[in-house]
Amino acid sequence: MVSFRARVYFNLHKNKLSVQKYVEGKGWRLFCHLDYLVMKNCVFKVYERGRKRVIRENKKNVHAYVIGDVNLIEKQNGDNKYYTSHEDYEETVLASNPFYPFTYNPYKFMSFVNERTYKCVNVASCVIFDLSSEYGNTLLYSVANIDKVICAKCGEVTCGTPEESLYGVVHKYGPLNHFFEPKVISHA
Numbered sequence: 001m002v003s004f005r006a007r008v009y010f011n012l013h014k015n016k017l018s019v020q021k022y023v024e025g026k027g028w029r030l031f032c033h034l035d036y037l038v039m040k041n042c043v044f045k046v047y048e049r050g051r052k053r054v055i056r057e058n059k060k061n062v063h064a065y066v067i068g069d070v071n072l073i074e075k076q077n078g079d080n081k082y083y084t085s086h087e088d089y090e091e092t093v094l095a096s097n098p099f100y101p102f103t104y105n106p107y108k109f110m111s112f113v114n115e116r117t118y119k120c121v122n123v124a125s126c127v128i129f130d131l132s133s134e135y136g137n138t139l140l141y142s143v144a145n146i147d148k149v150i151c152a153k154c155g156e157v158t159c160g161t162p163e164e165s166l167y168g169v170v171h172k173y174g175p176l177n178h179f180f181e182p183k184v185i186s187h188a
Helices: 048-057 086-095
Strands: 002-011 016-023 027-034 036-046 064-074 082-084 100-103 123-130 138-142 146-151 182-186
Touching: 002 027, 002 036, 027 082, 036 048, 036 082, 036 182, 064 123, 123 146, 123 182
Parallel strands: none
Antiparallel strands: 002 016, 002 064, 016 027, 036 064, 036 123, 064 082, 100 138, 123 138, 146 182
16 A cells, blocks of 8 residues: 555546655656545645636646545556555545535636535545546545644644634734645544
8 A cells, every 4th residue: 555645636638637746856746547536634725826827828727736645555457556445435434424525617716615605625634536426527525523724834723613724714813924734633
């Protein structure tokens, strides 16, 4: 099994998820392509400069990611070299109910949003990507099991409940000398 912090985006050309792994000194590098993935302790990240470029040029580019912890098992053969373990899926999904659908459209939203309420989604305890569903792409997130959300840069805890931190609550004493970078602390 391979476990690491991954950065994932939807690859329009391959119609698959592109999973990236951080390589020290080189940055984010492609690790594999998948149709299905379960991630834990996730942060939703949209780079504003990339989003503005999409709007300006009316041409898509990669600028929105879900960053989280993954556990992948290596296959002996086949197109997808890695896959999410069945045990990991059951353990994570059963512990993380309920799930909500999410979406992202740079022309309509500045961030990932809950597909039903259109509220901003910044963090999640669990995210499920299923591009092989017979009902179309299924993108779900859960906020169950979140103990707190902290700033990854300074360690400051957000004010209020973890649910409030999903909707834009940042440093409780105002911005310090950096932008808030959410990091999920969960008990599952």
